[in-house]
Amino acid sequence: MPASSRTAAANASGGARQGSAGTPAAVLRAETPPAHYWRRWCEDAPAPELPAAEGAPAANEPLPQVLPHGDGADAPYRVLIVEDDPSQALFAETVLNGTGMQARVVGVSSEVMAAMEQFRPDLVLTDLHMPGLNGTEITTLIRAHAAFAHTPIVFLTGDPDPETQFEVLQVGADDFLTKPVRPRHLIAAVESRVRRARTLERQRSGDGRHPVTGLHTRTTMLQRLGAAIPEQARGALYFVEIENTTALRDRFGYAALEGALVDTGRHVGELAGEHLVSRLNDNTFVVFAAELAAREFGTFARSLRDGITRHQLTVEGEPLRLRALVGYASLHSGFEDAGAALAAAEQALRDARQLPVGIAAHQPPEAAAAEADADRVVMLHEALMNDRFELAYQPIVAVAGGEEAQYQTLLRLRDADGNMHTAAEILPVAEAAGVLHEIDRHVLELAIAILDQRVGESRPVRLFVSQSARTLTRDGYAATLLGMLEGTRIDGPSLVIDVRQDEALVHAVALQEFCSAMVPAGVQLCLSQYSAGPEADALLAQMPLGFMRLAARYSSQLGEGAVRDEMRAAIERAHRLGLQVIGQQVEDPQAAATLWISGVDYIQGNLVQHAAGGLDFDFQNSVL
Incomplete structure (x- = not known):
């Protein structure tokens, strides 16, 4: 979204909030809700019960409860609400208290840490813009205390600027909820985060079984x-x-x-x-x-x-x-x-x-070499022994402009006769022959050497390096990658591991372990060939991704209204999660314009530049 559009949207959001707060009738209703009034917005709300006496709830009125789910403690979930707008604070407090949680409100940012120490919340629900402190400062303040290093922090905001949200996520926030939020969605988001945090805390303490079900963690x-x-x-x-x-x-x-x-x-x-x-x-x-x-x-x-x-x-x-x-x-x-x-x-x-x-x-699968073309298998082994693999590079350009240099790496193999073979020719044979992990490791070595060289030349670059999910989930591969980075001058975020969505879905469970090892080192991950769907959307939320690359069909089928709508929804979802979105295989200006209007952050494709052997694209003067 252009900066002017983001500013206009932010102003519109702020104006609407101020107008609502400035209406006496609205303030009166917000500050005097009846008990469990929030339930009227929920699709699963029970039929209303008449009170036995005026102002008192009926004796048989069902009280919705959010249970701890046996996450290591019987205490109700504790939520600290950091919000300077009284009506917004009361809304969230009423909704959460109505489920059996314990919610406490802090209206002044300087009192946050004192409330954290005293209340020991399971989750912090905070406004993005507090008087005196912004979201980044609030998150940094909380994360500076070891006792709250793992406390979930969720921001409730009307600010549509994805850059602001990304900055806050980078310093340790967990999620964003966009105002106005439905009570049911607020409850689900808070409850899910707290339940997961309590489960992780129990696992860190060494308890190997779920206390309610008796299942292993x-x-x-x-x-x-x-x-x-x-x-x-x-x-x-x-x-x-x-x-x-x-x-x-x-x-x-x-x-x-x-x-x-x-x-x-x-x-x-x-x-x-x-x-x-x-x-x-x-x-x-x-x-x-x-x-x-x-x-x-x-x-x-x-x-x-x-x-x-x-x-x-x-x-x-x-x-x-x-x-x-x-x-x-x-x-x-x-x-x-x-x-x-x-x-x-x-x-x-x-x-x-x-x-x-x-x-x-x-x-x-059947034995690899039996199905693979014998000549190509020999070619692969010779290439591995004689270092005949090369990298080509395709620029990934920010639609809003900028000087940051970043490229997608593309594998190439030069055979003994000097002929060049693409990844599409190489990788299926490599997988069938059982040497795909060796090629993946070799590609990583080449990419890391380039990154280190560029840092030494004061010309840093970010490289997106494709890896097979099957390789990433091999025992010891994460340690191997981290070992490659040791002793280099590389900044972790300059290396992005690119994983295809179809492979990530198959290896989702095992990939979590690899991701956990990469996060402390700053190595980022990109979900490539993204195509919208329930399983893919679950991956976006579960894996610690930094980028999402759209499937090629979103660039080639932009003339279809359904495809455009699906793509825009996907981009919006990714931005809410703090991900940056890449539109790939962009071949013409019309596709680039549509992607830009739809909100992508980066463009990649032959419209920008064909893949080449050098890293000499002029990002500073590039114009889309």
Whole structure:
């Protein structure tokens, strides 16, 4: 968005807020709401009950509660609201208190730290612009205290400027909610963040089981898998997914759905018996059946699916049965590490979604060299031994202009006869021949050498380096990358690891571990070939990304209204999460203009410059 447009939008937002606050009737209504008045906006609100006496709630009025979900403490969730506008503060306080949380308001920024020390909140909900301090300063102030290093900080703001939001996210904020926010969305966002924070705190303290369900924590499960694989070549790994949770959440509300999933988690633990069970995310469980015989793999999968289907729940007084999908991978396949086994089971789950029975087993690929073209396999091995890989570069230009130099790296192979081969020719053969991870590592080495050289020449550059998700999730690869960076003069954010969306979806669980290792080093991640969808949007929220590169179809099909609308919604979603958006394969000025109007941050494609062997693009004088 152009700076003038952002300013106008900000002024419009500020003007609307001031006008609302300046209306006496509106202030009166905001400061004197009846108990649980917020429920009237919620889709899952119960029928209103008449009070037994004027001003008092009915004895049988249902009180919506947000439970701690067994996250290590029975205490209600504590939320510190930092807001100088009394009506806004009262709104948030009333909404959160009405769910059973404990909300406290601070209206002066100088009192924030004293309130933090005294109240010890599970989450801070703060306005972006407070008198005396801005969002960056508030976040820095809180994060400077070790006791609050992991306390979630969520900003509630009407400021549409993505640059401002990105700055705050960079110094440690967790999320943004855009005003006006619906009460139901506010509750869900706060509750989800607090629940996750309490779970992580419990995991940091060394508790390996969920206190309510008795299931193993995700961290414990990954540790057990890592210790067992590849040494153990027996048993199987199962992914169990509960279907239609989005529709259930819309119907019953987040808290009711969460209660149903907690109950289901207990039941999965009972069905699994002696086998290890963990909840991976909102609606997916993993079962590690280490001692299961091969002849029982399919029977056990059906017992999980049917056992969940037969288990009757009661949600808000309504009987309910959930349907489950099951994907599993036999450990007899000899996976080289836990990440490979998890990826195989996750791929099987994706296959199960396409089958009427809802169960699928992982099918191991055939031996690589048998299917790969023998001559090309030889060429790859010779290239690795004789250092024949090269990098080409394509500029990524900011639509608002700027001098920051950044390029997408593109792999090239020069064979013994001097012929050049592109990544599209090389990588499928490399994957089939089992040497893709070696090529990925070689590409990283080349990119890091270039980055270090440019720093030494006082000409820093940012490089987007494509890597296979399968490579990133190999045991020890994160440590290898960090080792490459040691002793260099490279600033972490100048290296961006580029991962394709289709691969990230398959390896989502294992990728989290790689991401966790990269964040402290400042290495950024980009989700490439993004195409909107529920799974892709979940990735955007779950992974610590810095960039999102749109799929090529968004540039080539801009004449279709539905594609444009989908793209604009995707860009807006990414900006809310603090991500910068790249429009790729831009071939003509009309596509560039449409992308610019839609809000992308960067343009990449032949319109800017074809891929070349040098880093000599003039970013300072480039004009789109």
